[in-house]
Amino acid sequence: MKLDDLLSMWRIRALEEKIRDLRLEGPIVGSVHLANGQESVAVGACSQLRPQDALYATYRGHGWAVARGVPPREIFAELMGRVTGVNGGRGGSAHFSAPQHGFHGENSIVGAGAPIAVGAALAGKYDGSRRAAMTVFGDGAINQGAVAEAMNFAAALGLGVVFVCENNRYSELTPIDDMVAEPDLSRRASALGIPAVRIDGNDLAQVRTATRLAVEAAAAGRGPSFIEAHTQRIVGHYIGDSEQYRPAGELERDLVVEPIARLTRELLADGVPTESVERCERRAREEMETAAAAALRDPLADPATAKEHLYA
Amino acid sequence: MKLDDLLSMWRIRALEEKIRDLRLEGPIVGSVHLANGQESVAVGACSQLRPQDALYATYRGHGWAVARGVPPREIFAELMGRVTGVNGGRGGSAHFSAPQHGFHGENSIVGAGAPIAVGAALAGKYDGSRRAAMTVFGDGAINQGAVAEAMNFAAALGLGVVFVCENNRYSELTPIDDMVAEPDLSRRASALGIPAVRIDGNDLAQVRTATRLAVEAAAAGRGPSFIEAHTQRIVGHYIGDSEQYRPAGELERDLVVEPIARLTRELLADGVPTESVERCERRAREEMETAAAAALRDPLADPATAKEHLYA
Amino acid sequence: MPEIVKLNVGGAVNAALARALDEMPETLLYGEDVALPGGVFGVTRGLQKRFGDRVFDTPISETAMLGAAVGAASFGRRPIVEIMWIDFSLVAFDQIVNQAANVRYVSEGRTTAPLTIRTQQGNAPGACAQHSQNLEALLLHVPGIRVAMPRTPQDSYDVLLAAIASDDPTVVIENRTLYAGSKEAVEIGGPVQPIGGHRRRRTGSDATVVCWGAITAKVLDAVDRLEGEGVSVDVIEAVWLNPFDTEVVLESAARTGRLLVVHEAARTGGFGAEVLARVAESGVPLRTAPRRLGLADSRIPSAPQLAAALLPQTNDVETALRELVAGGAA
Amino acid sequence: MPEIVKLNVGGAVNAALARALDEMPETLLYGEDVALPGGVFGVTRGLQKRFGDRVFDTPISETAMLGAAVGAASFGRRPIVEIMWIDFSLVAFDQIVNQAANVRYVSEGRTTAPLTIRTQQGNAPGACAQHSQNLEALLLHVPGIRVAMPRTPQDSYDVLLAAIASDDPTVVIENRTLYAGSKEAVEIGGPVQPIGGHRRRRTGSDATVVCWGAITAKVLDAVDRLEGEGVSVDVIEAVWLNPFDTEVVLESAARTGRLLVVHEAARTGGFGAEVLARVAESGVPLRTAPRRLGLADSRIPSAPQLAAALLPQTNDVETALRELVAGGAA
Numbered sequence A, B: 001m002k003l004d005d006l007l008s009m010w011r012i013r014a015l016e017e018k019i020r021d022l023r024l025e026g027p028i029v030g031s032v033h034l035a036n037g038q039e040s041v042a043v044g045a046c047s048q049l050r051p052q053d054a055l056y057a058t059y060r061g062h063g064w065a066v067a068r069g070v071p072p073r074e075i076f077a078e079l080m081g082r083v084t085g086v087n088g089g090r091g092g093s094a095h096f097s098a099p100q101h102g103f104h105g106e107n108s109i110v111g112a113g114a115p116i117a118v119g120a121a122l123a124g125k126y127d128g129s130r131r132a133a134m135t136v137f138g139d140g141a142i143n144q145g146a147v148a149e150a151m152n153f154a155a156a157l158g159l160g161v162v163f164v165c166e167n168n169r170y171s172e173l174t175p176i177d178d179m180v181a182e183p184d185l186s187r188r189a190s191a192l193g194i195p196a197v198r199i200d201g202n203d204l205a206q207v208r209t210a211t212r213l214a215v216e217a218a219a220a221g222r223g224p225s226f227i228e229a230h231t232q233r234i235v236g237h238y239i240g241d242s243e244q245y246r247p248a249g250e251l252e253r254d255l256v257v258e259p260i261a262r263l264t265r266e267l268l269a270d271g272v273p274t275e276s277v278e279r280c281e282r283r284a285r286e287e288m289e290t291a292a293a294a295a296l297r298d299p300l301a302d303p304a305t306a307k308e309h310l311y312a
Numbered sequence C, D: 001m002p003e004i005v006k007l008n009v010g011g012a013v014n015a016a017l018a019r020a021l022d023e024m025p026e027t028l029l030y031g032e033d034v035a036l037p038g039g040v041f042g043v044t045r046g047l048q049k050r051f052g053d054r055v056f057d058t059p060i061s062e063t064a065m066l067g068a069a070v071g072a073a074s075f076g077r078r079p080i081v082e083i084m085w086i087d088f089s090l091v092a093f094d095q096i097v098n099q100a101a102n103v104r105y106v107s108e109g110r111t112t113a114p115l116t117i118r119t120q121q122g123n124a125p126g127a128c129a130q131h132s133q134n135l136e137a138l139l140l141h142v143p144g145i146r147v148a149m150p151r152t153p154q155d156s157y158d159v160l161l162a163a164i165a166s167d168d169p170t171v172v173i174e175n176r177t178l179y180a181g182s183k184e185a186v187e188i189g190g191p192v193q194p195i196g197g198h199r200r201r202r203t204g205s206d207a208t209v210v211c212w213g214a215i216t217a218k219v220l221d222a223v224d225r226l227e228g229e230g231v232s233v234d235v236i237e238a239v240w241l242n243p244f245d246t247e248v249v250l251e252s253a254a255r256t257g258r259l260l261v262v263h264e265a266a267r268t269g270g271f272g273a274e275v276l277a278r279v280a281e282s283g284v285p286l287r288t289a290p291r292r293l294g295l296a297d298s299r300i301p302s303a304p305q306l307a308a309a310l311l312p313q314t315n316d317v318e319t320a321l322r323e324l325v326a327g328g329a330a
C-alpha cells in the first residue's frame, strides 16, 4: 500500500523529469510548469475520487492527470503536438483535458477553473451522480476574484465542490506571505461558511483523510469543503526559472520534507527492503521512458485539421 | 448636535423624496436608486471624513454625496441633465462624481468602486496626505470578485481603505441571506487580516465610532478596516420597484427602526421640543424645494458639447 | 402544434424560456433576480414556480455564474444564464473568451459548452455610461462564440430557442427598451430553428442597409420616409451576427451598388467595419463609397439630449441614404 | 542629452521605465512579479532596487491592480501596471472599459486617469490557447482608451514613454517573442514624444501594406522578397492604433491602388476590418479589391505546426501581395 503510493508519486516525478528533458532537448516547446515536490497532494486526493467525480487542475497539472489515470503516453504526445495527444496537441502542457478519465482540464488563467468546477457540481445536483467536483489551485490563486466568487457560489447553493489550495508558498516568483496579511488561507473559506482544513500536504494520510471527508460531504449533498495543503515545489515555477527568489537553505530543507523523500524514509524505517523501495523509482522511470518513446514515434498532429472543432 | 444630525438625515431624505417626485413627474428620466432609511450610515460616516479623504459610493449614492457636502442643486441638476449638474448631465443619477467635495463618484458596476478606492489609498502612500479612502457598497456586492480582490490588495499592501458594507438585506430583489451561507459578512474581511466590525447602522453613534477608528487607522498607516453596517431601505431598489419580495410586516418594522424615526423618538424622549424636531424636516424640505426649483430653471446641457472630454 | 399568440418581446422571451425548460429537461435557467422575483424586467416571471429548482437566483458573481455554466454544460446540462446588462459581462469576460469559447476546440470536441447567455444592451433615456453600451463587436471578434441580436417578438422567441438548442456557447443580446413594446402575433410551438439567418425587412433596388438590434426601427422609419419619394431600399436585419449571412449582403450590395451599415455600437471597430470590409474584399463593385452609422466614438452620457447627439437617429439614417443615393446617381 | 545605446526590446522597455521613474516622481510601477524578481521576462529588472517602493509586486488580482491604477491616477499618481499577458486582462476588463475609459468623459474632465497598462500578447511556439491571443481590437472598440503596439527597440522605448506621459489611459501592447531579440542602436534621453504616429518601413508604389505588431517582421520579409522582382510596396506600420493615422493610409492606398492589411489577431472583427472600412468609406479608388490577413477565425492550438497553419506566415503575405499586384494589373 505505502509502496503503491511511492510508485504513484514516482510516476509523477518521473513523468515530470522526462518532460523536462524533452523540453530541454527540443521535442517539447514552450512554457512548461512542473510539480516536482507536490506529488503527494495529487496522489492522495485522486485516490479518494470516484469515477463520476470531476477534477479541474491548473497549468501545473500533469501530475494530477497521471494520478487521475490519464495515460502518460497521451500526455507526452500532447506536449509534443502529436495526433495521439489527449487533445491532439491543441491543449499543450498548460491546457489539456481528458474528461474520459475524469480529468476535466488544466486551466492557464489563474483561478478560472474554480467557477467551472462549481458548474460540474451544479450539474450533479440534477443528474443524480452525487458528483464531487474538485478544483485545485495555488496559494496565489486565492487572491483572484474568480476563486472568491466560486467559493461563495458553491457555499450559497450548497454545491459539492472540493476546493484544494496547493500552498507551495510561491505565486510564480513571489512569496505568498508578501501578498496576504493573513497567512491562513483557509480562513477565507471558513468565512464563507465552508468547512476548511489546513493540512501538511506532504503527508499522504492527511491528504487522504481531508479529501475523503470532503468528497463524502459533496456526495451526501452537504456542500463544499476547502483544503489548504501545504507543500513545496522543488523545481522552478517553469522550466528555465532561475529561482533567484529562494532564500538560502530553503531548497535544501524542502528536499528533506518533500513527499517522495519522506515516504522513502518512512518505508525504510518500517523495514521495507531498499530493493523494493528503489524498484518504485526504476519502474516509474521505465514506464515513462517507454511512454515518451512511444509518443515520440507518434505522428505530429496534422495542420490540415487545425480548423476543426471550433463549432458543433 | 443630535438636532444637527436629524437635519442632516432629513436633508438626504428630502432630497431623495424630491428626486422621486421629479422622476415620477418627468424632469428626471431613467433608473433611480434611493437610499431612504439608510441615511444614518452616510451621515455618520461622512461626519468622520476629513477633506483629504476620498469617498467612493454606488448608484445608491445621492445621500452620500449630500453628506459629503455636494450642493443639492448640482445633484438635482445632474439628474435632470442640466449644464449646472455636477457633471453636466454626463453622470446622471447612478454615476456622478464631485471630487472637489471629496466625493469621488458613484459606480454602477457592483463592486467596482472598491478597487478604485484602493488606488486612492495607494496614492496616499506617496503624497503625504494620510488620506483615508472610503468605499461603500451593498451586501450583495460582497459576492463580487472585485471586492474580494480589493480587500486583500489593501490588506497585503497595508493601504488606508475603509470598506463600508451597507447591509440592507437585499441585493436588488433578492435577500442576501439566500446568497450566502455565512450571514456575517464581516468575517470575509477578518479572514484577510482586516479589522472588521458589525454595527447597527441605524445608530449614528456606532457609525461614528466605527468610522472614526477606521479613518484613524488609515491615517496612521495601519491599513484597512471593514465596517458592516446593518440598515434597511424603506423604499424599492429603484423607483418603480413593486417590492413584492418583502415579507409581510417587514416594512412596518423597518419604519420603526429606520434612523430618522429612531432619532426623532430619541430627541423627543430627551425632551427636545416637538417644534425643534419638526423644524428639521421642514427646513430640509424647503432647502430641497429651492435647490430643485433652481436646477429646474438651469439650462439643459448643450448637445453640441457631447463629444468633449473623451481624451486629454 | 404551432399556435399564434399575441406577445411583446418580454412575453416572447418568457415563452421561449418556458418551452425550453419544458421540452429540454437538461436546461437550467439562472441569474441575478431571475427566479423568485421573475427578473428585473419581469421577463422570467413565473418560471421558477413552474419549473422549480431548475430556475434559480444567484449571488452577484458573474464570473461564478458563467464559469458554472461552462462546467454544467460540459456535464450534460444546458444552462441559460442571464447577465442583466451586457456591460456587466466585462467583469467576467474571461469566462466567455478564455473558457467557454475554448472548450470545444481545445479538447478536440471531447468537451462542449452548450450554454446560452441571455443579456440585453443599449442606451435608454437617462441610463448611465455603464448601462448603455452596445458591445456585440467584442464578442464577434471571439472565434467560438455565437452571437444573435433579435428584435421583434417573433425573432426573440425563435432565436432564443435556436440558441438554447445549439451546442455552442451562444450570446443572445436583447434590448430592454423593447421588452414592454406592443404585442404582436407570434407563432410559438413550431419546429426549433437552426442558428443563423437574417430578415429582409424591406426590398429595394436603390441602396442596401444592413443593420441589427433596436436601431433597426429607426432604419425602417427612415427607409419608409424615402419610399414615399420613390427611393427603394433593401433592408437586411442581421438577426444572427455569428454566423453572419455575408452572401446575402454581397448579393444585395451588388444589386443596389450602395451600402449603408447602421448599428448602435461605437463606430470604430464596430461590426459595421467587418461588413464593409467583407464587401470591399469581395470585389463587388459599388456605385459610391459605402457608409457606416454608429455611436460617435464616445462614452455615453446620461442626459438624453447628450446621448441623442451621439447615437444615430432616424434623420441621420435618412440623410446618409439620401447622400448615398445622390452620390451614386451618375 | 540624447544618447545612443545598444538595446534589445526588453532593454528598451526597461530603459523607458527607468527614465519615467526617474523623471516623473508621480510614476508607480507595479504588477505580478515585476519588483523583486524583475518580471517574468526580466524586463523590469533592477527597477525596484533603484526606485524603491514606487516599484512593487502585487497579488494575482488584475481587477484590484487596474482599479487601483484608476484610483491612484485620479490622485496625481501616474501608475504603470503590468498585465503579464493580455489574455489575463479579460478577468478585469470592467476596470478598463467601464472604469478607466469613462472617468474623464463622465466627470467632464474633473477626474482623469493618466495610467499606462503595459502588456504583451501573441502566439509563441507551444503557448496554450489562453496565452496566445491578440486582442488589440477589443480595446480599439472602446472609446477613451489609447492603444499602441510598438515592435522595435526604438519604438518600444519611445512609445512607452509617450504613453506614460500621456494623460489618457493607454495600453501599450508588447510581444514577448521580441524582448530578447537582437540589440539595436536606440536613441534614449531625447524629448518625450506625443502619442500617435506610424512608421513607414518601406516605400513603394505597387501596393500598400498596413500592419502592426510582431507580424510586421514577416511582412517586411515578404516585401523584401518581392522587391527583388521589381515589385515595390509601401509598408505602413501602425505603431499607434488609437490614434490611428488614417490619412497616411488613404494617401498611400490612393497612390498604389492596392491595399493589404496584416495582423496576427483573428480576422473577423479585427482592426483590419476598420482599416478596410475607412479606405472604402473614403472613396479612394483601388485598382483591385483590398485584402486582409489575420488569424483564421479559430482558437489557437498549442502545437506549433497547428498554430502555424492558422496564423499568417511570410509566404501568405507574399502570395497575397502577388495576387493583389496581379489582380490590379489591368
Ligand SMILES: Cc1ncc(C[n+]2csc(CCOP(=O)(O)OP(=O)(O)O)c2C)c(N)n1
Pocket (backbone or CB within 6 Å): A060, A108, A109, A110, A137, A138, A139, A140, A141, A142, A144, A166, A168, A170, A171, A172, A237, D032, D060, D062, D084, D088, D091
Ligand atoms: C489571471 C492570471 N493572472 C496571472 C497569470 C500568470 N501566472 C501564471 S501562474 C501564476 C502564479 C500562480 O501561483 P499559484 O496560484 O500559487 O500557483 P502555483 O504556480 O504556485 O502552482 C501567475 C501569476 C495567469 N496565468 N492568469
Ligand SMILES: Cc1ncc(C[n+]2csc(CCOP(=O)(O)OP(=O)(O)O)c2C)c(N)n1
Pocket (backbone or CB within 6 Å): B060, B108, B109, B110, B111, B137, B138, B139, B140, B141, B142, B144, B166, B168, B170, B171, B172, B237, C032, C060, C062, C084, C088, C091
Ligand atoms: C457587476 C454587476 N452585476 C449586476 C449589476 C446589477 N445590479 C445593480 S444593483 C444590484 C444589487 C446590489 O445589491 P447590494 O450590493 O446589496 O446594494 P444595494 O442595491 O442593496 O444598495 C445589482 C445586482 C451591476 N450593476 N453590476
Ligand SMILES: [Mg+2]
Pocket (backbone or CB within 6 Å): A138, A139, A140, A166, A167, A168, A169, A170, A171, A172
Ligand atoms: Mg503557489
Ligand SMILES: [Mg+2]
Pocket (backbone or CB within 6 Å): B138, B139, B140, B166, B167, B168, B169, B170, B171, B172
Ligand atoms: Mg443591499
